[in-house]
Amino acid sequence: MGRNAMILIGAAAAALTLSACDRNKDPQLLNVKANGDGPDEFAILPNKPLVQPEDxxxxxxxxxxxxxRTxxxxxxxxxxxLxxxxxxxxxxxGLVNYASRYGVAPSIRGQLAKEDLEFRKKNDGRLLERVFNVNVYFKAYRKQSLDQYGELERLRRLGVRTVSAPPEGYEEPE
Structure with a gap:
């Protein structure tokens, strides 16, 4: 292998390593990007109807x-x-009173933000996942997710009436 090829490989490896080293910024586990040039559905606002002024x-x-005026x-x-x-x-x-019936920790927001940041840093993905901006959200939170069909069956075994759910694996047609 020639000297130029070795230099090129070394430079690429250094760039790859450096691009994945910025661990001081907040980790983004869910990488949401637009998949085209279409409209941004979150930028569309329902406005009130226009009114013709008298003068x-x-x-x-x-x-x-x-x-x-609109x-x-x-x-x-x-x-x-909202x-x-x-x-x-x-x-x-009534809802707030029920949710806070066992007390409210005044610093809960700061505590949860700190714990969530630590969790996201620990589950930020592997080197190539960070380099290529791969979505690691579902893998990181897999242990905390609810098995919806398992829970549905558990409730039905207990005799709890539940709404019908689509069969497991069913995907709605687009």
Missing amino acids: YTTLPPPTPGGSN DATPEADAIVA GGNPNGGIRDG
């Missing part, structure tokens, strides 16, 4: 970054769509 001379001037409260509308209360507070107090 065009009374229209306010445009305010970049401000509100508009969608005057976009943030409040998004909060309501089940929240735009005026603050809790929309379903």
Whole structure:
């Protein structure tokens, strides 16, 4: 093998090694990418219907970054769509009270964020999986996932009425 080929192989190996060494950044186990030039379904917003003004001379001037006549409260509308209360507070107090019946740890968010970061760092994939940006999410969380058909059978054996489920292995036609 020639000297130039050896240099090229060494440079490629060094580049491969260095590209996978950045372990200080937060690991991304789920690599979600668009698979084409199509529209981004998360960028589509349902707006309120347009209204014909009675007099065009009374229209306010445009305010970049401000509100508009069609969608005057976009943030409040998004909060309501996600089940929240735009005026603050809790929309379903009964659910929150039931969920917190055994107490609430005030620092739970920080604690969970720290534990999740440690878990993701431990399950960040192998060298080539990181280099080629392979999705390792399902492999990392496999032990924490629910066997839906096993649980369905367990509940049915206990006599719990369950909704029907498609047979195992069934895939909906596209």
